[in-house]
Amino acid sequence: MYYGDLVRLRAIEVDDLDVLMKYVNNLETRRFLGSLLPNSRKSEREWVERASTADPWKDGQFVLAIEDKKTGEFLGTTSFFDISKLHRHAEFGISLWNTERQDKGFGSDATTTMLWVGFHVLGLNNIYLNANADNARALRVYEKVGFKKIGVFREMMFSMGKFQDHIAMDILRSEFLERFPPGSLPGEP
Ligand SMILES: CC(C)(COP(=O)(O)OP(=O)(O)OC[C@H]1O[C@@H](n2cnc3c(N)ncnc32)[C@H](O)[C@@H]1OP(=O)(O)O)[C@@H](O)C(=O)NCCC(=O)NCCS
Numbered sequence: 001m002y003y004g005d006l007v008r009l010r011a012i013e014v015d016d017l018d019v020l021m022k023y024v025n026n027l028e029t030r031r032f033l034g035s036l037l038p039n040s041r042k043s044e045r046e047w048v049e050r051a052s053t054a055d056p057w058k059d060g061q062f063v064l065a066i067e068d069k070k071t072g073e074f075l076g077t078t079s080f081f082d083i084s085k086l087h088r089h090a091e092f093g094i095s096l097w098n099t100e101r102q103d104k105g106f107g108s109d110a111t112t113t114m115l116w117v118g119f120h121v122l123g124l125n126n127i128y129l130n131a132n133a134d135n136a137r138a139l140r141v142y143e144k145v146g147f148k149k150i151g152v153f154r155e156m157m158f159s160m161g162k163f164q165d166h167i168a169m170d171i172l173r174s175e176f177l178e179r180f181p182p183g184s185l186p187g188e189p
Pocket of ligand 1: 029032033076094095096097101102104105106107108109131132135136138140144
């Protein structure tokens with residue numbers, strides 16, 4: 001549906017559940033994602049079912065699957081949540097579940113492509129996020145694609161035995177449009 005240089009973003013399907021369940025309880029990935037409680041297949045299935053039918057404006061949520069553009073391999077998910085129709089802002093999230101597929105450029109490309117969707121398809125004006133201060137890879141990606149650091153939530157999350165700071169970042173439509181003006185595409189099909 002939406003192509004970056006390396007990825008294709010498409011609707012998430014219940015068929016993605018098997019791959020999700022293979023990786024979703026990986027501690028190395030989950031320690032940066034809020035909760036370390038394990039996800040059961042039932043709860044993950046319910047999440048996928050909700051995500052695959054959500055209306056961004058009614059449900060405030062929009063989730064896409066990330067695929068390797070070359071091979072079609074399902075790599076992870078990227079989402080907007082707490083979408084405000086009134087203020088046209090949303091919080092951004094991303095996860096490449098298989099750690100072997102991290103650090104190969106897919107996350108940066110998927111983030112850029114999802115920003116394009118946010119600003120060019122959903123018409124958002126501000127996209128924001130918060131990321132664990134120890135998640136150097138994610139922070140590098142966000143900075144690289146144009147998010148700006150706007151502050152720190154101190155000791156916001158309890159994970160791996162300690163309270164951890166979270167870095168708040170955001171990007172405005174006007175900033176993104178400098179790189180991707182109306183009519184531009186994030187990548188070739
Ligand atoms: C965060 C995530 C989306 C990044 O995607 P990715 O495909 O792994 O990242 P990329 O390959 O696109 O880019 C990684 C960048 O971080 C850099 N990097 C990697 N490890 C790093 C580290 N420990 N310190 C600093 N920079 C680091 C890489 O060099 C690269 O930057 P460069 O292109 O300037 O060289 C992905 O790793 C992921 O899903 N992680 C697990 C879940 C998660 O943390 N989600 C985000 C929650 S806020």
